[in-house]
Amino acid sequence: MNEAEGVVAMADTYHNYVNGAWVPAAGGELHENANPADVRELVSIHSRSRRADAFAAVEAAKAAFPGWRDTPAPARGEYLARAAALLRERADDIGRDFTREEGKTLREARGETLRAAQIFEFFAGEGRRLGGRTFPADGRDTFLYTLREPLGVVALITPWNFPVAIPAWKLAPALVAGNAVVLKPATNTPLTAVRMFECLAEAGLPAGVANLVYGPGAALGDVFCESEDVRAISFTGSSEVGKALAAKAHQRLVKVQLELGGKNPLILADDGDLERAVAYAAAGAFGATGQKCTATSRAIVPRGRLEEFVAKLVAAAKKVVVGSGLRDDVDMGPLVDADALARVLGYIEVGKKEGATVAYGGRRLEEGDLAHGFFVEPTVFVGVTPQMTIWREEVFGPVLAVTAYDDFDEAIELANDTAYGLSATLVTKSLARAMRYVRQIEAGVVHVNSPTVGAACHVPFGGYKESSSGSREQGREVLEFFTQLKTVYLDI
Numbered sequence: 312m313n314e315a316e317g318v319v320a321m322a323d324t325y326h327n328y329v330n331g332a333w334v335p336a337a338g339g340e341l342h343e344n345a346n347p348a349d350v351r352e353l354v355s356i357h358s359r360s361r362r363a364d365a366f367a368a369v370e371a372a373k374a375a376f377p378g379w380r381d382t383p384a385p386a387r388g389e390y391l392a393r394a395a396a397l398l399r400e401r402a403d404d405i406g407r408d409f410t411r412e413e414g415k416t417l418r419e420a421r422g423e424t425l426r427a428a429q430i431f432e433f434f435a436g437e438g439r440r441l442g443g444r445t446f447p448a449d450g451r452d453t454f455l456y457t458l459r460e461p462l463g464v465v466a467l468i469t470p471w472n473f474p475v476a477i478p479a480w481k482l483a484p485a486l487v488a489g490n491a492v493v494l495k496p497a498t499n500t501p502l503t504a505v506r507m508f509e510c511l512a513e514a515g516l517p518a519g520v521a522n523l524v525y526g527p528g529a530a531l532g533d534v535f536c537e538s539e540d541v542r543a544i545s546f547t548g549s550s551e552v553g554k555a556l557a558a559k560a561h562q563r564l565v566k567v568q569l570e571l572g573g574k575n576p577l578i579l580a581d582d583g584d585l586e587r588a589v590a591y592a593a594a595g596a597f598g599a600t601g602q603k604c605t606a607t608s609r610a611i612v613p614r615g616r617l618e619e620f621v622a623k624l625v626a627a628a629k630k631v632v633v634g635s636g637l638r639d640d641v642d643m644g645p646l647v648d649a650d651a652l653a654r655v656l657g658y659i660e661v662g663k664k665e666g667a668t669v670a671y672g673g674r675r676l677e678e679g680d681l682a683h684g685f686f687v688e689p690t691v692f693v694g695v696t697p698q699m700t701i702w703r704e705e706v707f708g709p710v711l712a713v714t715a716y717d718d719f720d721e722a723i724e725l726a727n728d729t730a731y732g733l734s735a736t737l738v739t740k741s742l743a744r745a746m747r748y749v750r751q752i753e754a755g756v757v758h759v760n761s762p763t764v765g766a767a768c769h770v771p772f773g774g775y776k777e778s779s780s781g782s783r784e785q786g787r788e789v790l791e792f793f794t795q796l797k798t799v800y801l802d803i
């Protein structure tokens with residue numbers, strides 16, 4: 312921090328939330344949280360935990376679990392409803408802190424905060440719907456039924472790209488189902504997690520039921536895999552980390568839920584509305600700076616319409632105003648950190664080297680104040696073939712690969728030519744085509760005439776193939792992950 316350059320040197324320090332209190336990490340280490348739009352601005356300072364802190368949080372959750380399990384589910388839901396109301400009230404302030412630490416535009420950050428409130432509201436209602444089934448029994452006097460019971464302590468590991476929605480969609484179902492939780496949020500977005508936990512604390516959630524620890528993912532993730540008291544781990548993040556975590560956790564037969572990458576296609580059909588396709592491609596590829604696992608990263612376009620599609624997409628990309636998400640006129644904020652910038656620029660170089668052509672963008676933006684942040688241009692590649700790295704690997708930045716097809720079967724084949732299978736969209740006016748695509752596409756979230764992004768809280772979310780593992784998130788389906796079934800033969 313250099314005050315001579317007019318830098319804000321003052322920032323508040325925040326700690327872990329364990330057993331109902333804000334407590335520093337035992338080692339006293341701290342982590343500085345900078346603004347990715349201008350790294351001269353320190354947003355906040357946070358405890359940096361070690362293994363002992365994670366064990367302490369698990370211990371607190373374990374102690375709180377019996378009381379929470381025995382709290383009637385409708386009452387558990389009421390805590391969530393109160394937290395939802397607080398999130399709504401504070402959406403402007405939370406959105407501002409979130410933009411300052413993650414980079415998304417204020418509109419995106421505020422919208423996501425309201426979405427988190429909606430998630431809490433939905434799962435609050437599930438407190439009155441959780442239940443098992445009754446069955447006919449073979450014995451005349453037997454009452455045969457199932458109960459849906461909590462697992463115990465569950466660990467939640469969440470990414471920075473949806474720093475309020477993803478923690479919400481793991482916390483809310485875990486809590487309403489009666490589990491005690493430990494959340495480890497991404498080190499890039501610790502302040503948004505604090506704001507959410509302030510809402511939970513003020514909603515009166517009993518001490519120890521929800522705990523928050525900051526720190527390096529590998530070390531804390533290991534604790535969750537090793538601790539005998541952790542019964543489930545829900546993780547959203549990179550494929551590489553998710554696979555390693557699952558391998559460790561499976562040794563103890565811990566339930567694991569993984570939400571990993573995507574390489575999501577947009578197909579424009581011969582008959583589809585080209586303007587719409589361009590709008591959806593731009594929204595899907597450049598929204599949140601392309602940092603969504605649901606981002607559109609491949610556009611598959613009829614050869615005869617390619618030129619017009621690319622020209623209109625480039626025009627749309629040109630209109631995207633890049634800058635600090637705090638500014639009203641900005642459409643696209645920075646990438647989240649220096650590593651993300653290096654990775655995205657690296658993929659752009661590989662794309663060029665492998666023979667794809669940049670139709671627009673491809674550069675880091677460094678003019679004026681932008682030099683202090685991690686800004687890239689929205690980028691469109693044409694002439695991309697399925698062998699190329701930018702077709703196969705998740706870039707996680709505002710980079711769209713466009714390719715042409717000759718017939719519709721080929722379009723579907725191209726769309727399915729990926730290790731991932733999270734979301735997809737088709738732009739068409741033909742019902743028959745839409746139905747065929749819905750049947751043949753290998754994706755967990757399938758759109759027709761809408762962008763590949765988004766996830767309504769009351770429906771299941773997750774992918775095919777390597778995008779996900781374990782049960783779906785959100786909707787009632789996620790409660791299968793956060794509960795276990797007890798089958799009861801009761802002979803009266």
Ligand code: UN1
Binds near residue numbers: 477602606
């Ligand atoms: C969305 O598109 O709004 O990490 C949700 C991600 C996904 C969530 C996407 N798990 O990007």
